[in-house]
Amino acid sequence: MIDKIFKLFGHTNFRLMNRRMLSCDRKLNVVFFGTDLFSIKILTGLNQLCKDRILSEISVVTSASPSKKAPSADRSRDLVNFRGNQIIDFCRQNGITFFNWNEIQEDRCSEKLFSRFHVGIVASFGHLIPSSLILSFPYGIVNVHPSVLPRWRGAAPLIYSVLFDDKEVGVSLMKIMPKHFDIGPIIEQKSTRMPPNYTSFMLLDYLANMGNEMIIDLFKNFNAKINNLKDQSNENVCYAHKITSDMYFIDWAQRTVSEIDCQYRALHEIKHLKSNVLKLYNMVAVNQDLVQLSEPCEPGTVNFLKKENLIIIKCKDGFVGFGGILLNKKLSPKDFYNGYMNNRSLIKFDSVPNSIQLITK
Numbered sequence: 001m002i003d004k005i006f007k008l009f010g011h012t013n014f015r016l017m018n019r020r021m022l023s024c025d026r027k028l029n030v031v032f033f034g035t036d037l038f039s040i041k042i043l044t045g046l047n048q049l050c051k052d053r054i055l056s057e058i059s060v061v062t063s064a065s066p067s068k069k070a071p072s073a074d075r076s077r078d079l080v081n082f083r084g085n086q087i088i089d090f091c092r093q094n095g096i097t098f099f100n101w102n103e104i105q106e107d108r109c110s111e112k113l114f115s116r117f118h119v120g121i122v123a124s125f126g127h128l129i130p131s132s133l134i135l136s137f138p139y140g141i142v143n144v145h146p147s148v149l150p151r152w153r154g155a156a157p158l159i160y161s162v163l164f165d166d167k168e169v170g171v172s173l174m175k176i177m178p179k180h181f182d183i184g185p186i187i188e189q190k191s192t193r194m195p196p197n198y199t200s201f202m203l204l205d206y207l208a209n210m211g212n213e214m215i216i217d218l219f220k221n222f223n224a225k226i227n228n229l230k231d232q233s234n235e236n237v238c239y240a241h242k243i244t245s246d247m248y249f250i251d252w253a254q255r256t257v258s259e260i261d262c263q264y265r266a267l268h269e270i271k272h273l274k275s276n277v278l279k280l281y282n283m284v285a286v287n288q289d290l291v292q293l294s295e296p297c298e299p300g301t302v303n304f305l306k307k308e309n310l311i312i313i314k315c316k317d318g319f320v321g322f323g324g325i326l327l328n329k330k331l332s333p334k335d336f337y338n339g340y341m342n343n344r345s346l347i348k349f350d351s352v353p354n355s356i357q358l359i360t361k
Contacts, residue, residue: 026056027054028056028118028139028219029055029058029116029117029119030119030120030121031061031117031119031121032046032058032120033060033062033101033120033121033122033127033129034060034061034062035062035124036124037124038123038146038204038207038208038211039062039123039124040087041208041211041212042121042144042208042211042212043087043090044090045212045215045216046058047094049216049219055219057117058096059099059114059117060087060091060096060098061098061101061125062087062088062100063100063101063126063127099113110133111133111136117137118138119137119139119141119142120134120140120141120142120176121142122143123143126155128179128181129176131178131179134177135178139226141175141176142173142187142215143173143174143184144173144211144214144215145174146158146169146203146204146211147169147170147171148168148171148172149172149232150233150236151166151237152238153238154181154182154239155240155242156241156243158207159266161203162262162265163263163267163356164262164358165194165258165262168193168194169194170207170210171207171210171211172188172189173188173214173215173218174186185232186231187226187228187229188214188225190210190214197265198265199265199266199268199269200269201269238358239359243267244355246352246353246354247356248267248273248274248354249274249353250263250273250274250313250315250349250351250352251352252275252316252349252351253300254316254351255316256316256317256318257286257288257319257320260283261283261285261320268281272326275313275350275352276349276350276352277327278325278326280324280325280326281323281325282322283321283322284308284321284322286318286319286320286321291303291312291319298314299314299315299316300313301314301349302341305321305333306334308321310333311333311336311337313349
């Protein structure tokens, strides 16, 4: 495998690096690269390893900006837009040295800055790390990736796992290779069944705890694990690209009840789902057998269930329900009915195509 990697990257330091990877009998200095809420759990575990004197020292690299004030409850739970203020706060609270990624990139000093560190750990960092920095660490850089690779390479594996109703989820520890995301050899993988009705944030907590346990175990058994690499499979590869704004729109004509449920659980903690100019929240399961309409209706048709105080919208194979509407202000289903539906024979939301699809290239 080493010869294949050497041929691929053409860098003599890679072979030298792997010679140095044979054994380690000293406490390690670790650089942690992380940005978001998944990262903070892994950093917490590394900090505990330092307290337990299994690691010698950790420093942190993040692309976050320091907190100017305490984050709001909404911002502190934003999976995509949150940019790591909690990481900087954690570093300050625990006396951990931290660096801003953009600043050290501009100064081009990262290799010299981290010359006394032995290994890097990446968890949801979001930036391609230069080859020179990867190869400067004697033991390379290990990525804590929240999917069972090669499924969901890319930026948003947690969201895509929910979005596509994965039955199996997990965490991969892999070595980072220069110039590419998520293709490196695997150190270890753990998988489990997806708990029912999980949202992206619920899965984040679940897999971050799993990743934390795996990283702690890695450093407790470092020599045995860091050299026990296996090539990542090239079969069943798919990609979790960045979330785009169109993915919040609901395509009533093309999406099933199950698919809209997955879309809601994957995305609603970040932003509300959309239809036309309004936003929908508090999705509620609808008993399809109890929906009795006087005549068939087309996808996008809106009805009001007075007893349940619920609006239901026809989709490809049934009805989905919502307990809240945002149209300039928050409206209950009853408010929406009285204001927009009571004197009209029919309300129909447009089906807006979105880019939600399984990407294998």
